[in-house]
Amino acid sequence: MTSYLDKKDIHLSKNFFKKGYFIQKVSDLKSLKTLRKAVVNSLCETIKVKMKKEKDFDRFLNDIHNTIKIKNLNNTRLNILNSINSSSEFHQKYFEVAKNLLFSLVGNELAMQTRVNLSIQLPGDASSLLPVHSDIWSGDSPFEVVVWIPLVNCYSTKTMYILKPENYKKIHSKFKKYAGKNSSDFYKNIKKNVEWINIKFGEILIFNQSLPHGNIVNSEKETRWSLNCRFKSLYSPYGDKKIGEFFKPITIRAASRIGMNYSLPNLKK
Amino acid sequence: MGERVPQHIQNQIIRKFCETNRLEYSLSASEYAMKNSYLMLEEIINEKSSMNGIVFYSLFQLPENKIYRNNIYKNIIKRKKKIFFSVENFKLSSKNDILELEEIWDVKSVLPSCYKGY
Numbered sequence A: 001m002t003s004y005l006d007k008k009d010i011h012l013s014k015n016f017f018k019k020g021y022f023i024q025k026v027s028d029l030k031s032l033k034t035l036r037k038a039v040v041n042s043l044c045e046t047i048k049v050k051m052k053k054e055k056d057f058d059r060f061l062n063d064i065h066n067t068i069k070i071k072n073l074n075n076t077r078l079n080i081l082n083s084i085n086s087s088s089e090f091h092q093k094y095f096e097v098a099k100n101l102l103f104s105l106v107g108n109e110l111a112m113q114t115r116v117n118l119s120i121q122l123p124g125d126a127s128s129l130l131p132v133h134s135d136i137w138s139g140d141s142p143f144e145v146v147v148w149i150p151l152v153n154c155y156s157t158k159t160m161y162i163l164k165p166e167n168y169k170k171i172h173s174k175f176k177k178y179a180g181k182n183s184s185d186f187y188k189n190i191k192k193n194v195e196w197i198n199i200k201f202g203e204i205l206i207f208n209q210s211l212p213h214g215n216i217v218n219s220e221k222e223t224r225w226s227l228n229c230r231f232k233s234l235y236s237p238y239g240d241k242k243i244g245e246f247f248k249p250i251t252i253r254a255a256s257r258i259g260m261n262y263s264l265p266n267l268k269k
Numbered sequence B: 001m002g003e004r005v006p007q008h009i010q011n012q013i014i015r016k017f018c019e020t021n022r023l024e025y026s027l028s029a030s031e032y033a034m035k036n037s038y039l040m041l042e043e044i045i046n047e048k049s050s051m052n053g054i055v056f057y058s059l060f061q062l063p064e065n066k067i068y069r070n071n072i073y074k075n076i077i078k079r080k081k082k083i084f085f086s087v088e089n090f091k092l093s094s095k096n097d098i099l100e101l102e103e104i105w106d107v108k109s110v111l112p113s114c115y116k117g118y
């Protein structure tokens, strides 16, 4: 097999294959801070409190369960989502933060999800859980990856879990036994093999969304805040989530532009 | 471009889009069923009424022919009207919007030639 990937790319790829994810320290900290500031800003507007100073963002987000009630959580989340997604700068910064990893693992002509998602998991809140799933089972393409950005440190039950590729492989071949069962049964079976992602603010996670993943009730004393967004190679197969409605092209290169606009000269009179 | 959703569902999506974006929904029009027919669309664009915009169900209901499509955009902008696309949540009102929209068309039009299997 010919492969001219450089050492760095090979290292990343190997890790990605083996673990199903990769965590990296963000080099563009300025962009990351812009993302967090935009979220905090919109949060303050939504819950009508004065904008915080940057040094207080971490405490403010972690302790938000003292201010927001579970019944108001979804409304708050939707308000913040609408605000961050109306800004193309927010999307660009999101890409910038993950750019090197994406270029290494996915490609350099990319499609990005048109809406960035936000998860807020208050301690003890069972209403915003994501039961174990693979995104492919609900219509995503296996050519997509998820870039997951924590806005606070995430650990133990305050984070997400993912099933390692080697364990998924074993389950894949015996999937028939889950016929007629539900996702809780499935989780019970994989529970001992899942890996809990330990990640700090200042790092980003890129993961293989075809591997089963999810979260459980956050039983820590702090609230989890994380953003997620899917990326894929622009010309790779799409699932139910199509270009235009779910993905937008973000890095079309010159040769592709020329190709897409080319037509052979016409000899017919 | 090969997309088909029942008309009444399309109407519901369009109405919802208007509601969310605070657009006044005044008239519903459906294109004639003949292939490549844009007779109704032309009629609406050229109408000198108070109507200041058209909401499409999807941007892939525009003509597949690029030149024809570009004429439509030009016409719309010249008449200071706007077009919206519900599924894609997209508003076209400037030349920059045209470029963005055409990128999506360009990619979509080469996808049938790209690898599809998994």
Ligand SMILES: [Fe+2]
Pocket: A133, A134, A135, A209, A213
């Ligand atoms: Fe997922």
